[in-house]
Amino acid sequence: MEALKKYKANFNVLLFICLPTNTNFGNLNLIWMQIVVRIENCNSEIINIYDDFYNSKKELVLSGTVDLSLDIGYKEIMKIEQLFYWLRKTSDELISLIFILSYFKENTRYPLKIKVSSIGEFLNKEKCFDGEFDKFKSILLTLNEISNGYKHSFINAQLNSYRGSAYPVAFAYLMKYNDSKNSPEFSSIDLKVFLKEYDDFLKFTKKYIELMCVNE
Numbered sequence: 001m002e003a004l005k006k007y008k009a010n011f012n013v014l015l016f017i018c019l020p021t022n023t024n025f026g027n028l029n030l031i032w033m034q035i036v037v038r039i040e041n042c043n044s045e046i047i048n049i050y051d052d053f054y055n056s057k058k059e060l061v062l063s064g065t066v067d068l069s070l071d072i073g074y075k076e077i078m079k080i081e082q083l084f085y086w087l088r089k090t091s092d093e094l095i096s097l098i099f100i101l102s103y104f105k106e107n108t109r110y111p112l113k114i115k116v117s118s119i120g121e122f123l124n125k126e127k128c129f130d131g132e133f134d135k136f137k138s139i140l141l142t143l144n145e146i147s148n149g150y151k152h153s154f155i156n157a158q159l160n161s162y163r164g165s166a167y168p169v170a171f172a173y174l175m176k177y178n179d180s181k182n183s184p185e186f187s188s189i190d191l192k193v194f195l196k197e198y199d200d201f202l203k204f205t206k207k208y209i210e211l212m213c214v215n216e
Contacts, residue, residue, distance in 0.1 A: 001195060003203035004036050007043045011036075017210055023100060023110045031097060035090055039202070042086050046195065049079050053168050077160060080170050080191065081150045087198060088147040091140060092118045094205050098129055101212045119144045132208060139197040145187050149174040155184060167192060 005015055015036055019028035052075065096117045103111040115121070119140050122128050149156045149172025162171045168191040176182045 001039055001043055001046075001199040001202060003199050004039050004206060007040065017206070018213055019097075019209075020101075020104070020110070024112060025096075025100065025110075025114070028097060028100065031093060035093055038086055038090055042083055042090075045079055045083050046191075049076065049083070049168050049191070052076060052079075053164070074160070076163065076168070080168065084143065084147045084150060084170065088119065088143055091143060091201075094202075095119065095122050097209060098133075098205070098212075101209065102129060105212060133204075136197075136201045136204070139194070139201060142187065142189055142194065143198070145174060145185070146170055146172040146189070148172075149187060152178070154178045162188075164190075170194065 005011075015033070016029060017032055019032055021027045021029060025031075096114045099114050099116045100110060103109075116125065116128060122133070123137060123141060123144065153172070153174045155175050155178075156173045159171045159173050163169070170187075170189050170191055172187045174185045174187065176185075
């Protein structure tokens with residue numbers, strides 16, 4: 001994911017967007033830089049996930065055996081779960097940033113409360129940010145469902161033996177409110193496909209924020 005910064009490129013002033021420095025929620029430039037740094041760290045984790053996955057496949061081809069210990073299996077599960085946590089947090093922060101900037105554009109003052117501050121709140125709005133982000137609702141819904149499965153669903157552990165056969169896959173098993181009256185919902189997505197679509201979201205979001213700041 002290099003929409004915000006080329007991986008391992010030096011940090012410099014060009015990575016900044018000239019965001020407001022004195023809002024009810026502090027200096028927004030610091031929020032932006034935290035997002036950029038987090039995505040850089042996520043990229044390192046993504047490389048580790050793929051290296052571990054294909055190294056184990058290579059070992060299987062060369063020796064006919066592969067280390068199937070719990071340590072190896074859980075390592076991939078935990079890394080993918082952690083990755084989705086950070087991407088969800090990033091999405092929540094970007095949505096909050098857009099709300100603050102949009103509010104200022106409409107009211108010439110900053111909001112006292114961020115009323116749309118998460119993926120869930122964004123998805124629950126019939127029309128949000130003038131519909132500009134509607135094309136990303138599908139990928140954000142996937143991120144929300146899978147991260148909810150990791151974070152909230154007691155039954156998600158039933159998938160601990162699941163692993164992509166040809167490439168890394170994110171799996172989640174969600175039972176809403178952990179109520180057995182609700183039917184379990186199974187989710188899975190090719191990690192590469194997900195990351196490509198998420199990078200498109202990051203690229204669009206950066207341009208959208210830049211344009212708002214120019215017109216401010």
